[in-house]
Amino acid sequence: MTGEEEQEHGGHRYVRMPPEPPEPEGLAAASSASFRLPESVRVFDELPRARIVQVSRPDAGDITPMLLSYTIEVHYKQFRWLLYKKASQVLYLHFALKRRAFLEEFHEKQEQVKEWLQNLGIGEHVPVVHDDDEADDVHVPSQHDENSVKNRNVPSSAVLPVIRPALGRQQSISDRAKAAMQEYLNHFLGNLDIVNSREVCKFLEVSLLSFLPEYGPKLKEDYVTARHLPKIEMDSKERYCSSCCFSFCSSSWQKVWAVLKPGFLALLQDPFDPKLLDIIIFDVSPCTDRDGDDQTTLAKEIKERNPLHFGFEIYILLYKEVSLALKINSMYSKRRLLNIHENVKVLRYPDHFSTGIYLWSHHEKIVVVDNQVCYIGGLDLCFGRYDSPEHKVVDFPPSTWPGKDYYNPRESEPNSWEDTMKDELDRTKYPRMPWHDVQCALYGPACRDVARHFVQRWNYAKRNKAPNEQAIPLLMPHHHMVIPHYMGTGKETNGVMESKQNLDKDIKFNRLNSLTTPASCQDIPLLLPHEPDHHIFASGDFGLNGMNITNGLSDHANKSNWNQQPVSNRKAKQDLSLQDLQMKGFVDNIGSPEVSVSKHYSTSNPNMQHIDKEWWEAQERGDQVASVLDVGEVGPRAACRCQVVRSVGPWSAGTAQIEGSIHNAYFSLIEKAEHFVYIENQFFISGLSGDDTIKNRVLEALYRRILRAEKEKRRFRVIIVIPLLPGFQGGIDDGGAASVRAIMHWQYRTICRGPNSILKNLYDVVGSKADDYISFYGLRAHGRSDDGGPLVTNQIYVHSKLMIIDDRMALIGSANINDRSLLGSRDSEIGIIIEDKEVVSSIMDGRPWEAGKFSLSLRLSLWAEHLGLLPGEVSCIMDPVDDSAYKNIWMATAKENTVIYHQVFSCVPNDHIHSRYQFRQSFAHRKEKIGHTTIDLGVALENLETQQEGDLACAKPMERLQDVRGHIVCFPLEFMCQEDLRPFFSESEYYTSPQVFH
Template identity: 30%
Template structure:
């Protein structure tokens, strides 16, 4: 009963206030602001203040002049006494006028956050205090990061829309009068608004102004009513106590009395709304009406309380993204109604289980979809320079972003939408039906959308070269990278310099990959640590990963996702596709992109994953600074001063190791009859505690220096060790004999049992003062072998399966994660719970490939990626596979295009997988105007080029509505570039699967156009060269002639169309070894002028568009230097020419100075002396030497499996004459070898139907 009585009382009070709102008493309007009653002098004579205020108010009511200003003389001050008689008579005159119908509504009086003053004039003036939103220093712009702020519902007063400190200028620039169609509101005003650098127009009628005024009046009144709601109470409190009193807001007299100088104050006139409707305004009075509305709106918008009111914001057609400079012009915005289910064509409404899908009359169709089954939702629609979308007003969540594309179309009317005021918008990826309140607004929106499509978005709505989604961009800065070392270093620098957002998409991503090597800075440059560091700085990071079929690939994208998202909430990771749901079983997302701030884009063939980091040396082995000692070479060591030696067994596992935070001392007897690896610590840090110093002095005398050899001073590096390292040393004397006997076989035990026990006793006795810094293990059973010699725990032994931590002692959070996951390093799963981790500091050379990064794909493919520091192969007996790759970086508008592709893909995956998850937002493309590029951002040589972004895209990977819509601009660019080439074409690619025209299996036309171009050159009797470099074997695990090599042979069957490959050699355990260099590049260079580089292989999977998704850039030089072609002068492009010359020098072994080969010139790739005498001769000579010394496969001497078996049984020069191999190997120059075109030519290499490879369709391999 009591609650109902209160509710009725409140409702009755509201009704009375609304009824009398236009007849508010003079005393109520003139009430003094309590904020000025902070001083006794200010509180004297409130009646005097009300009288003076009333005079000013009524004179303002009678004044016909410009009421933006201060007004005429005669008004009294706040502290002043009564005014003169003249002013009093004027006030009385005004009272007599007010007896007639009022011309203005002035009930939007001063809110409590401002103060009335009457300074030298008749018009009352609002003075906004210092510290108010309007009095702060003007801001230059709203940062782009504001896009990712927590959504706020649109009727909230906490929304921040406008640029702080900047006013809004109002100008009515046009008026359209129509008395026939709009009798009550005949005038349609076009209002131009300017806010800082942004200008826009809105079209409003008088009733729109009146509705806004009524909303503000009601809102102003409601703030005085104590509604029993928490939100309203907070709003009233903020309204009443918006600011504290500042002395600078008082009058000059008050400030003089307080002894403070008066600061400049901001003045605004009260908004006065004209009450006469437009239907009563004559044609001659329209200019005056325009002036009245201008002044009303201007004065209204200079009061922050009213300007931030949601009704005002809707009236101005603005939102929180309107004034973000990075998004470009403000565009057009407004409230609309969107039909539900219209996200994609055919999804809306009911069609009676498909019965109406075949077509029916328009009226029946729309009766079903619009009347019976559809719903209409309120949405805030916006149109930007190259995109449009809408927000949900009730919570402020961005619900849709649509990019303008070549499928854009907009229509209206009954036939298109079934409504007279409806608009249908269609693109390649979305389909929207929108309803507007009137036909005029529908036409207005449709006109604006068409104008944007033909102006700012014309680059994407009109056809582009090669049928690409993006145009050619002149004046772009671009750079190139050969091999992963320089690429990853530049990517790390770019990530470190990110200020707003980071986009990454890869076929495979390894979070623990080291971007800069050697890892002398610990894990600072590890990828997951970089991303975590940037996320903690507020940078938004979005990662798209290919979701593989677990039984087919072992790249473990789920682990990569979990490892990244646990770093910080600002890291968002999506995997795609969901194979069963999407029906995509054979195709992959194959792009390799890194985009920073939508301004710097890395495009190429290099994934940020294991095995990709390499440089031009293409090393085969990586044992750190561990020297290899054999029985024959053990006696050749030189004598040096005593040093610390770490002993490892044949598997690379540490035998005995004392753990300390700063120093390591090891004393073990060395078995000279076995192959042993030693780590030389020639300089020991002397900053350890005194106990460790004494320990070092004792043991250093017992450790002879067996690691000879001079070289550069070693680098200092940080090394982490796992619990496994202490299994045979620390705590060994505490283990029962049966547990000590059960040590794994790969832990070498050269030290006798009693000696180990004595050593540990001395260690415990002398190291008691380091008890808190030395962590000892009390595990029941030692974990698998691990290696302490890799920075941050890089394993070296084949049995190294335990995990290690990053350098530094563990934080409480890391310890908690270890207890939770049973692992170290924040959640990496381990075979056994990882209890302890200690950081060591040694001197020496760090390993370049740590743990899983040391890989040979033919020997062993990826497994157990959740144990990143455990080696896949035994690096003491197995060489790694070198990796050759090429990538580019583009800046400015081209980078915006790359980011646009990523945004399109991200939004499509978001719509498909997490549509209602607000934690994974839609992405917005930035403006293409005023792109701010920091030339010092990248430490990479950049060149001015013309760049076009190309891609292979279809419905499954980019979200196109039509399944037949395909973009294959990469293929189009390849064939056109080959056709137009004048002198040469240079191709590096992982695959070359392309057959003649008319082949029913392979569809791409690369080989066909190469053949046609060579035939044309032959007919014209002109010199034309084709260089093709590809790997000797596909990168699939398996034995070429065995049962495990079916995948490898299936790929080889479609791969015979090439010229050259790459191979290198080295020494492991004192013996020569060789391995192919895996060419993973996706590169074409033509005539030293054009470069196509990206992720696309030369096969149908990458080029047809319907299969794998790919991205490339086509770069054409704008700057040239003097060059030569076939002996004649030729303008050589700087970008393409330098890239081609670097590759030639790398493959020919000319990057390192060699006095014997300084005469070789790679300037002219066409002339016969280079083509025949240098390139082809070097390749042939290297091939013969490798066949003689190593009997390598593939080889032209092996044409069947039977010949392969015999070939492997025959002894090579390495086996028959070990002494003569060094002389033969010394004649190898560079890495270039011939691809054996006759290898297994007599065998049918298609996989048998009974194998899992044979079950797969043929087109999966092509």
Template identity: 25%
Template sequence: MASNSLETRYSSSAAVSEGNAVKFHVAGCAYFWAVSEALLTAKDSVWILGWWLSPEVYLRRPPSENQQYRLDRMLQAAAKRGVKVNIVVFKEVKEIMILASRHTKRALESLHPNISVFRYPTHIENAQDILSSARSIFESVGAGYAADVDHISDRTLQTLFGMVGGPTLLWTHHEKLVIVDQHVAFLGGIDLSYGRWDPIQHPIADAHCDNGDQIIFPGQDYNNGRVMDFKDVANWERNELLRRDTSRMGWEDISLSVTGPVLADICQYFVDRWNFIHRRKYNSGLPCLRRYKPLPPPKPYIRRVDEPAGSMSCQLHSIYNAYLDIIDKSEHFVYIEQQFFITATDQSPGPIWNRVGDALAARIVRAAREQKRYKVVVVLPAVPAFAGDLQSPIAGKPPRALMKLQYDSISRAEFSVFEILQKQGINPDEYISFFNLRSYDRINMATPEKPDNVVNLFGFQIPIPQFRARNARPRNSNWDSVSSCYMFGDDDIRNVPWPDASVPDIDAFVSEELYVHSKLLIADDKVVVCASANLNDRSLKGSRDSEMGLVVEGGDVLATTMHGQPFQASKFAATLRRYLYRKHLGLLIPQDMRNPDGHFMPAPVPDDYDHGSKEDQLVADPLSDEFLQHWNDVAHTNTAAFRKVFAPVPDDSVKSWLEYDELFWKRFIGPDGFHFGQWGHVQKSNFSDGDEGVKQVKEELSKIRGTLVEMPLQFLVNSNIQIEDLGYDIITRQGYV
């Protein structure tokens, strides 16, 4: 571990470490490429710690041009060079999760003796009985029978939700860590798995009628978690999601790469986990791993915070401590990009333990009293990634419950962040705002596919006629996706051709939420927290999921302004924040997956960022009137355009379940009665027929810049989004949040 002479912060097991090189990788395209660069040059060791690892995932795209860059093949090639590959994957309960860790172990270990895979933890023997009991109760609730939470014993709930010591059913090892040659490490929010690779323009269409070699997302890598979950991922080539009818869901995520003295602690973290599992579970002939060997330092100032390795009964919450301290000490702004926002204030009586919400409210109250400009910006997913209609009695319950917890955390509960501020006479809108991300694309619908069936949005199995190949004219596959049209410097959607007259252009446009999986906090353009930890109790409490991350500050100074005044920022923190803001506003050029730039390279290779450009200057000062006006205008314009073209939910226009039903009937009931409508496609009733309607749709879409949209805080505000019945209490009582 680190020397005791160095400062330890946030009750972390690691000390402050200086003289490191760190860089960010936004979205999976750049991150996966950076990992592949490190694997290509591996000479001694590859260590991977993962919640989900898919052996057949491609680190470079398109797959047809990069067969050797499939993860399993890269690990095999490294093993053949004499590299020792050690991997720890979370061993899931297969009745709950679809991670296929057994397949991961068998597939990789069969490739070469130098590859060793541990699965952990080993779950309790009566797990299946407990799950069967819980499932019966869930089904009775879904069928409408009266039930009470007392029907489930505390022992069952505690086991189910991990409140007894030792291995558990639902708490996980959630870290995402890759270490190559004990010299460079990758960590943050991105799993080496299906559904994570994505360029910054986030295409959600990938159908190619004239050239299958252009497919970017093969098999189950083409996924939409709102329509159907992954299935039987060991047979990853088989995908029931029709790519010619249904969009994928884009994936927003962030990870870091780092070199330097901090590798000592990061490597020790992996060594401790590996050796703990080795002794506890396997006790095989495999040798224990050797400790880290010191390396010469490169450059910024970094500290690492991590959660317990090996034992889930240990309660370390250094990431949580970091959040509280950084928010409290922030002077100008906090930017949070997170998969969840489930938190509480000191007055909150509910089941939520963490008080990040209270820290935010307290900091805003202080700013209001001092009459200083202070902003909190939070970017979240619009809907948790569960398949099915929100109104479904069974499938809709998990997302509804989580949405209720989030809305209660933000504004709807008596002790929410907004309510605390309003009781102090403060208008929350002046200090804190919430946003989602959304994208659109156009599917080449002339692409033949032959699945036997597909599960539609509402959970029904419906027959799909085998597609009969049309005499489609060859077309330019450059326009098999148009997601780049809302990015900087690319074509205007109004001018993009549609050469296949056999399919109506208007039927090809699709939209979906851009799912935010990031676990990021930036404060004052000076400090960054990037971790595997979500903003909820599962990740922050310390006795549940195990997590790790980095707190990065210092390093090179960037002279800039803050609210119009001269300001000395951290170049790393400011550049990451500016990059993300420009991405969300459509002020970055689309990524070319075939031509890597500096963002595709691991540390210490510097980033290619255009400081001083017109687009950079627009986002440089996060508190300037000009920037704030532009940010809010883009979010508002994008929201209105998406609402008119696609009528997505959630939306502020849908304030009750009655209005939700009206939207449902409008989309799914036609002149001929009930039909399975195309959710995510154009709301054609809002437009004229024929070519004029297409022109109107393109005119609206041309207004969209980037992916930023307003979070609909009024969605179902006049209804109870989720009744606090047994199903809800199962999620909250033991803190599955």
């Protein structure tokens, strides 16, 4: 062990930071043997000056000299900066300089002895002939060298005044300490070699970037730890750290040199290496020059390039919650959004008191940009929704989910969202609830249908809530966005077209329309469907239990109109040549009127159309996307036929009729399925024919299709993935969790309990073969709360709302499978039906099959994530119907994962707990053994007790969890089967309408 290593490991003072970063190549030898550095790597080329400005101590009663703090002003050329140092730091610097001087002197003596031995013939090399003068130089150091070594050595007596007891009055102490420190600084600031040493440069907080004039004045510099950088290669000596208390020594944390300058923060591997590892650009406060004119700053530049600065407008429609029931605090969101820019318009709806709407909500999740790009699906724009395919349940210390984003509503729902960076949960005790969702990106004509839906809802909310508020404008839909059926009478239509013509003539205002143009109440059409002369009913036998599935759609809805455009989960080039196409006979009587739209630009920005075209052309093309087997978070772009469907009614959109086209779409798609139906949804509450309580008939459609498959003796699969428990606060047995139990009641009533459940009816007809036709699943993940902490698990909350049919068609939107979302008279919803135009070769039921590029890639991506498949294993799930994939992989993985999680955690829900009494017993038993558990028994024991050949054996839970593949688990059909989960009369939910829960 070298002297330097001994010094690093010898005392407690030297474990405050990990070892210094490795020195640049070619520099290590020079710096370890001498203060002298090559001119190219020297920080100072002339001597700096330092002056002690102030001396202070934290406590007047504390006379410890090492606690004295010094404010040092350093001057170098045109640069000036302040240092704040303690006496202890000066002492450490002195020890480091003494060690360096000793090593250098020792090295020089060693070299002299080595050369002297070689001249005597004792060394390894042949003696070299030297003249007398050269020999004398070898044997006896010259006076110059003697003085050089002496000058590079700071005498110990110089530091003694610094560490003398600080006794006396405050002023006298300050004066003596200031004089002592000034004298000591002069010892090494008077030698250019010492000043350029690593120890002094670190003390002075300087590097090779400090004094480059183009980077501005000297600010703060020091070592910091970062974890986002690529791994820095170090030799074994540099990687070795004596202090085990630094967690980053064995993790992704790395120590780097940070240089703070006006406008950026630079990260270097070493202060003597100018090569940048990373640079973070920011801005300083705006300032003015000597003439009083504003200087150009980054913030000002960004602001001027902001689309809002050019007149772009952003319209945000928020659901106004009932504050007693929900704590989402939409008013706080509105205030924050309005503070962004005056062109941001925010409207909350409904106004509960005036409208009398307390039970229903606006549930759409859409973003529309320029009528050309839109995002639609189940993903809320709020905290707790970001996640990755790994679905980690822990994040300690916070790195991915800071503050309120570490979210688990089963444990605790935040009371306030204002302090966003404050943790709601103790990360060392409670896991987060991972979130699984699906969102679709659309490009092309269908986006204008989504925009038209937004305009209709915005205008209706404006008319009802703020008709006279100028800050909230009405929106004028483009003439090609308003279909004749929605224009009302001919007189009203002519008035609107005349208004549009006048608007086109008077388009001199400097504003680029984003969605539409603000207009007055007199100019705007209501976008209300005109009452048809007669009702159009579905051509098929959709009248179930006396209810017409079309729900009174207009005569215009008799045509199934489809828009063809690329669909993707990533941005792609829009094909402007794609035209609107009709597709007849697919979804009967779905009202999605065909409209045409073109890009609309303001005359204030004539170059914007050219810029927009260039942006589109720069995006990735669909033919550049890899194979559908390359699964991931983002799927390929594919040309599809799309149709927008929705659930709206008089209260939500001001329509004269209730529109339930999402409900129609579910029924029609399931009826036309040939081989399989794959569903992911937050809820699964539906009814069969004859059910007077549950009105939607998704369950009836599935039941009929399975019976038809049984009659035809063909294999048919229905796979449904739903949350294991409702994502609301409260344990199964908690007094305040009546809502959780109520939702569980309605879901079990739909699935397997009672005469209206699908499994009960299927067992009566096909017996045990029902499990071959339909099965239910959930998702679960696990992790360790912190280093050495317990293993924890939590359900992955399924929040996606999608259905895939035969790998050819998909339905993605915001609607849950329950009456709230599907009837149209309750929650407002929107979705998109997607039929692939691009086909790829696949397999279905053991035979060749032409699957859709978008639908197949979406299913493979979801299944690979749920099953934990590697990229090379995706091909084994190409056929979702064949037993090799459905039974041997999908079902087998779910069953094995379910067994392992029960053995390790005994978490709920599970098929072994049939009553609340059993749950109480299990909860008390786990809490007694562990001392702490989560609301759903999500903490593992330290050791598992297993039976091996009749003997009791112990095993580590992590060893068992290594056999878990992916996240898929079986949905527990027997959980709480002995309980009536409906609210009791003593619970407030008992007096609430049951429609709230289904």
